[in-house]
Amino acid sequence: MENALNLDTVKLAENKKEIVILDQTLLPNECKYLSISKAGDIWEAIYSLRVRGAPAIGVTGAYAYYVLADQIETEDKDKFVKECTEMMEYINSSRPTAVNLSWALNRMHNVMLTEKDHMNIPDLKVRLMKEADAIREEDIQISRNIGTYGFELLEKLGKGVGIMTHCNAGTLATAKYGTALAPMYIALEHGWDPKKDLHVYCDETRPLLQGARLSAYEMQAAGIDTYVQCDNMASYTMKGGKVGIVFVGCDRVAANGDFANKIGTSGVAIIAKHYGVPFYVCAPSSTIDMTLESGDEIHIEQRKAEEVTEMWYKERMAPEGVGVVNPAFDVTDHSLVTGIITEKGIAYEPFKESFEKMGIKPVEKYVDKK
Ligand SMILES: CSC[C@@H](O)[C@@H](O)C(=O)COP(=O)(O)O
Numbered sequence: 354m355e356n357a358l359n360l361d362t363v364k365l366a367e368n369k370k371e372i373v374i375l376d377q378t379l380l381p382n383e384c385k386y387l388s389i390s391k392a393g394d395i396w397e398a399i400y401s402l403r404v405r406g407a408p409a410i411g412v413t414g415a416y417a418y419y420v421l422a423d424q425i426e427t428e429d430k431d432k433f434v435k436e437c438t439e440m441m442e443y444i445n446s447s448r449p450t451a452v453n454l455s456w457a458l459n460r461m462h463n464v465m466l467t468e469k470d471h472m473n474i475p476d477l478k479v480r481l482m483k484e485a486d487a488i489r490e491e492d493i494q495i496s497r498n499i500g501t502y503g504f505e506l507l508e509k510l511g512k513g514v515g516i517m518t519h520c521n522a523g524t525l526a527t528a529k530y531g532t533a534l535a536p537m538y539i540a541l542e543h544g545w546d547p548k549k550d551l552h553v554y555c556d557e558t559r560p561l562l563q564g565a566r567l568s569a570y571e572m573q574a575a576g577i578d579t580y581v582q583c584d585n586m587a588s589y590t591m592k593g594g595k596v597g598i599v600f601v602g603c604d605r606v607a608a609n610g611d612f613a614n615k616i617g618t619s620g621v622a623i624i625a626k627h628y629g630v631p632f633y634v635c636a637p638s639s640t641i642d643m644t645l646e647s648g649d650e651i652h653i654e655q656r657k658a659e660e661v662t663e664m665w666y667k668e669r670m671a672p673e674g675v676g677v678v679n680p681a682f683d684v685t686d687h688s689l690v691t692g693i694i695t696e697k698g699i700a701y702e703p704f705k706e707s708f709e710k711m712g713i714k715p716v717e718k719y720v721d722k723k
Pocket residue numbers: 402405406407408451519520521522523526527531532533563601602603604614615616681
């Protein structure tokens with residue numbers, strides 16, 4: 354079983370014309386890379402969760418911007434700007450909840466708008482490629498930092514700690530290392546024994562099974578003592594005293610510390626609070642959306658009913674015609690959160706002040722200053 358740290362979730366192809374993604378819908382049974390360069394294929398890859406996880410979607414958005422801008426054949430700068438804007442809006446419509454996608458697209462767009470007046474279009478395209486590469490490289494460093502802060506918490510709890518996680522916020526969800534699973538990778542680098550010192554409980558994460566297929570795969574492939582549990586078993590495991598800490602990722606954090614993450618996360622937080630288990634959210638600062646006062650303002654993606662009734666089953670498991678609810682994310686109230694681990698340090702209540710002290714500002718919506 355290949356260590357997931359050796360897999361590239363998303364990168365630019367050597368020909369610099371395509372994005373190469375690891376198709377996560379096939380894991381853990383098949384490890385297949387896709388090379389994509391058409392706007393429709395990139396949109397579909399993000400929508401279908403072939404590439405998924407907030408930071409990985411952000412990196413994909415950055416490369417999408419470059420690859421699609423590179424295909425625009427014009428010397429007319431106004432036309433170039435118009436086509437870039439349309440393309441950016443189209444890619445951004447693929448998934449609404451993870452802020453990293455619009456964050457990365459906006460950052461690319463800003464580079465284009467600020468550099469276009471003193472660069473010709475071919476040079477501008479090279480500049481955009483460099484920016485996308487920088488976003489990917491930064492993501493690796495950010496994940497390592499989050500892992501290091503998270504590892505400090507594990508050290509305080511001591512070797513033999515049980516960790517619960519929900520969904521997949523591992524290396525597969527980022528350019529490398531992950532957020533919620535990064536502390537375990539860093540623990541292994543510090544010589545922790547994967548079988549004795551770490552015990553990881555992965556919620557299977559209905560309906561798309563990111564926990565069973567991806568987190569369990571990552572942790573087991575790293576040699577760690579790993580367990581999969583159905584989502585409704587979290588209370589049993591925590592009540593049994595097996596869990597010393599919960600680490601989850603997130604898709605968007607509001608200024609007050611409310612956060613959206615994979616559906617089911619808020620239930621885990623409520624159970625953790627009940628049993629007194631510390632509950633930490635792992636978030637690159639690009640996931641913190643200071644423009645939103647609270648989680649009530651986070652737009653929750655609704656997905657198709659078949660994901661609940663049919664997908665991953667050999668045959669349909671619900672009566673035909675039954676109503677289905679399928680929100681992809683839920684919002685956890687900040688009162689349930691012990692701390693939010695970012696690459697700049699750990700934020701605590703009151704979260705808004707803590708974020709401001711770290712220098713986290715509202716993301717600018719960039720407009721052509723011309
Ligand atoms: C570091 S990834 C953080 C989140 O994006 C992750 O926990 C999650 O909810 C992913 O949802 P997904 O729908 O699989 O993209």
